Amino acid sequence: MVPGQPGQVLSQLVGPPGPGQNRCAVLGFPIQHSLSPVLHAAAYAELGLTDWRYDRFAVDRGELAEFVGSCGPNWRGFSMTMPLKDEALDIGAVSTAARLTGAANTLIFDGDRIVVHNTDIEGFWRPLVAHFDVASAADVPIESAVVLGGGATARSAFVALTTMGVADITVCARTRAKVEAWGPMFEATGVTPRITDFTDLPESQLLIATATKGAADQLAERAAASQQIVFDAIYDPWPTELGRVAAEAGRVVFSGLDMLVGQAIAQVELMTGRTIAADVLMTAGRAAIAARGESV
Known part of the structure; x- marks a missing residue:
């Protein structure tokens, strides 16, 4: 499985990746419903990170190691949802929080090593x-x-x-x-x-x-x-x-949007080193949900 391969990318926010572009994504299965691309894209826009992009990929149980192993040097990190939160613990160094809960929802490429975190807390x-x-x-x-x-x-x-x-x-x-x-x-x-x-x-x-x-x-x-x-x-x-x-x-x-925003703030900090205000992500999340015909 190769990141960016046709049939795997379910959301491209700014077209094909550009040279030198910093890349992040959310992984899981099913993944179409995820609001993470909306939240992270809003963070990048607010922070002026024009050379960053965030996608969503369908990655099922048993596929995470292969997917991560195929990533090039421009990848910075992943958000991970079900069914990958336990499998992620075998991918790299495990943070204290992830080890404590036995679950990881964030993977960071840190130089030559990989570190997995739990920002759901x-x-x-x-x-x-x-x-x-x-x-x-x-x-x-x-x-x-x-x-x-x-x-x-x-x-x-x-x-x-x-x-x-x-x-x-x-x-x-x-x-x-x-x-x-x-x-x-x-x-x-x-x-x-x-x-x-x-x-x-x-x-x-x-x-x-x-x-x-x-x-x-x-x-x-x-x-x-x-x-x-x-x-x-x-x-x-x-x-x-x-x-x-x-x-x-x-x-x-x-609601779960409050939780999603809270954990996304921590993910943005881990991936980019920058801090984003909660209201920026909350506004983007509410707008996306409203567009689906729901309300928060």
Whole structure:
């Protein structure tokens, strides 16, 4: 598989690559829905990075190593989504956050080496830092939280909560054994959560839902009644039933777009060395979703 080969590039934002152009992309399968090209292109435009481009490529499980190995010297990094977040750990040096969660969503070409990172963690705490207008994740005034789900995104949500200093955490999952396997993560963070059934939703200040589309619909009314803040990691379609009911109940609601923007800010910094304001990416993301007929 060769980057740029016909049939593999699903989005070309500025035409064929130019000589010396810095290249980045999002990889995964399926990948057509990804908003990452919109967000990163908006960042490049705002920062005046005219020699940077960002695409999307369909890369399925088992294909990542071959794809990365075929990249030339003008490649700077990749965003990665499912089903590549665990496979990426075998590609290069692993950051502390990626090793802790057992999931990587970012690959950086760093000279002669490759480093994989997890910026999904930042995707969860950055919007909360902005909402509470505090200096850092450690200053977010959340004392109790619930994580709904047991997959890679749930692990990132859990670590984000511990980064914010939350010690009272409940993880509600369909498969208890999946969460019990997080033992090394509990030891490293110093936080051991309560583990309950998926539908056993306790009262807390913050709910982070990482379940697949529609899975949390049955809990919408209960969540709206028992949670002060609802953060649903889904952004398409939006609003989800959980997001809609929580908003109608007057709860503070964050969507998957908030998370996507938060983690993209960190990716742009890793890939380009430049910092971008969240509102630039949020505006671009909302416009793209509106063009699809959805709303955020």
